[in-house]
Amino acid sequence: MKTVLIAGAGAAGLMAAKMLSSKGFSVVVLEAATVIGGRICTLYDPAFSQPLEAGAEFVHGKLPVTLQLLEEAGIEYEPVVRKMVSIVNGRWHQQDALMEGWDELMQRLQSVQQDITVAAFLEQYFSQEQYAALRKAVKRFAEGYDLADIHKASVLALREEWMNDEEEQYHLPGGYGQLIRYLEQQCIAQGCTIYTSHVVKNVEWKHNSVHVTCANGSRFSGNKLILTVSPGVLNTEEKELGHIHFSPAIPQYLQAMLQLGFGAVIKLQLLFREAFWLHKFNNAVFFLSNESIPTWWTQADHEYPLLTGWLGGPVVNNYTQQDEAQLLNDAVHSLAGIFNMTVDDVRGALLQTRIFNWCHEPFVRGAYSYATLNMQKAVQQLTTPLEHTVYFAGEAMYLGAHPGTVEAALVTGQQVAASITNS
Numbered sequence: 498m499k500t501v502l503i504a505g506a507g508a509a510g511l512m513a514a515k516m517l518s519s520k521g522f523s524v525v526v527l528e529a530a531t532v533i534g535g536r537i538c539t540l541y542d543p544a545f546s547q548p549l550e551a552g553a554e555f556v557h558g559k560l561p562v563t564l565q566l567l568e569e570a571g572i573e574y575e576p577v578v579r580k581m582v583s584i585v586n587g588r589w590h591q592q593d594a595l596m597e598g599w600d601e602l603m604q605r606l607q608s609v610q611q612d613i614t615v616a617a618f619l620e621q622y623f624s625q626e627q628y629a630a631l632r633k634a635v636k637r638f639a640e641g642y643d644l645a646d647i648h649k650a651s652v653l654a655l656r657e658e659w660m661n662d663e664e665e666q667y668h669l670p671g672g673y674g675q676l677i678r679y680l681e682q683q684c685i686a687q688g689c690t691i692y693t694s695h696v697v698k699n700v701e702w703k704h705n706s707v708h709v710t711c712a713n714g715s716r717f718s719g720n721k722l723i724l725t726v727s728p729g730v731l732n733t734e735e736k737e738l739g740h741i742h743f744s745p746a747i748p749q750y751l752q753a754m755l756q757l758g759f760g761a762v763i764k765l766q767l768l769f770r771e772a773f774w775l776h777k778f779n780n781a782v783f784f785l786s787n788e789s790i791p792t793w794w795t796q797a798d799h800e801y802p803l804l805t806g807w808l809g810g811p812v813v814n815n816y817t818q819q820d821e822a823q824l825l826n827d828a829v830h831s832l833a834g835i836f837n838m839t840v841d842d843v844r845g846a847l848l849q850t851r852i853f854n855w856c857h858e859p860f861v862r863g864a865y866s867y868a869t870l871n872m873q874k875a876v877q878q879l880t881t882p883l884e885h886t887v888y889f890a891g892e893a894m895y896l897g898a899h900p901g902t903v904e905a906a907l908v909t910g911q912q913v914a915a916s917i918t919n920s
């Protein structure tokens with residue numbers, strides 16, 4: 498029986514483990530954190546009466562692998578009402594498309610043949626003064642939603658993604674963590690071993706043989722190794738937690754990893770005494786503004802007094818580890834601006850706050866990937882296994898229409914498992 502070692506027990510690693518163990522492979526999963534799930538991180542915090550999503554929260558459309566898995570596991574999912582309102586200088590407008598000027602933007606995007614960055618695209622087609630608002634909206638959306646640096650992001654990839662944006666989105670009332678629990682149960686039932694608090698540190702490999710040493714000194718051997726750790730982790734320096742040393746070295750793979758775009762996000766969960774936003778504007782669910790924490794949304798259970806704040810893209814780099822008080826201050830000011838309240842009123846209504854800055858998670862170091870001009874080539878390199886022995890998977894290795902999602906991670910888990918099964 499061949500042994501497959503998998504670094505990382507997120508969606509990609511567990512999906513690969515499930516498939517390989519069902520085919521009779523002996524599978525050992527090594528997870529650095531104390532819990533499994535990675536960027537799927539549902540917290541059952543006693544201060545909150547409903548599950549709290551620190552990471553992934555939505556299923557962004559009818560995504561086949563995710564929905565199939567939810568059905569298989571019997572996990573409930575519900576459509577999310579995408580009622581959006583945009584607030585500019587205190588004025589509220591219903592927003593039906595993802596951004597103002599969407600139709601004109603799409604028309605222009607259709608005509609692009611040669612890939613360029615989003616910044617170059619805006620410069621080329623929308624540089625006149627009359628398009629100032631559209632330029633701002635595209636930048637805000639690319640940075641906020643895709644977490645992209647517009648000077649690096651591929652306009653063709655974003656076009657593909659935006660055109661495939663689906664009206665219907667879903668959330669899991671019992672939390673995304675149920676999906677992880679299901680995958681874990683399946684893996685264990687099929688004989689996988691999953692170790693948490695096992696930070697892969699050293700990988701010695703040759704054809705069909707891998708020896709892995711973890712930071713706690715434990716050693717594991719196998720025939721194949723799948724690495725599902727994020728680009729943020731693979732690009733860390735030697736002295737950093739989570740860094741993986743390869744022997745022999747794999748410079749061309751690490752070089753390719755540097756070509757991927759990997760964005761940053763801070764997610765804020767603010768619990769209030771009551772849902773003061775209820776009935777404010779046609780029961781809007783998403784609030785999009787120009788405030789310093791620009792995007793907020795409510796829960797599907799409208800009465801639940803939780804607002805989720807979202808700050809994504811290069812701006813996140815302005816916040817350091819010590820900045821939680823600053824973030825909370827910005828959050829309160831942003832909400833005061835959006836809901837036309839005083840800062841003191843917002844503060845007075847606040848019960849609990851949880852802030853998740855994913856750049857500071859030592860085993861993630863970012864949030865999710867976006868396509869750069871070189872991404873296709875880089876992913877092709879990374880998904881070509883090293884002597885049929887070392888494989889890469891994880892959301893950043895995905896080239897389909899739903900990048901940066903749980904779906905992307907699950908698909909790459911399936912692909913890498915199929916590649917090993919067929920090799």
Ligand SMILES: Cc1cc2nc3c(=O)[nH]c(=O)nc-3n(C[C@H](O)[C@H](O)[C@H](O)COP(=O)(O)OP(=O)(O)OC[C@H]3O[C@@H](n4cnc5c(N)ncnc54)[C@H](O)[C@@H]3O)c2cc1C
Pocket residue numbers: 504505506507508509510527528529530533534535536537551552553554555556557695696697698725726727730739740741762764855860861863864865890891892893901902903904905906
């Ligand atoms: C705030 C946030 C919100 C998001 N919202 C959504 C959403 O609404 N919908 C959606 O579809 N997607 C969303 N995503 C993206 C989605 O969560 C990810 O694409 C997906 O979960 C990534 O799974 P993965 O298996 O590729 O990577 P990960 O989940 O990162 O798994 C990799 C694992 O490797 C482990 N690891 C790292 N280093 C080592 C090491 N040296 N040794 C051993 N193990 C190691 C990590 O601890 C981690 O558990 C969101 C992400 C974030 C951060």
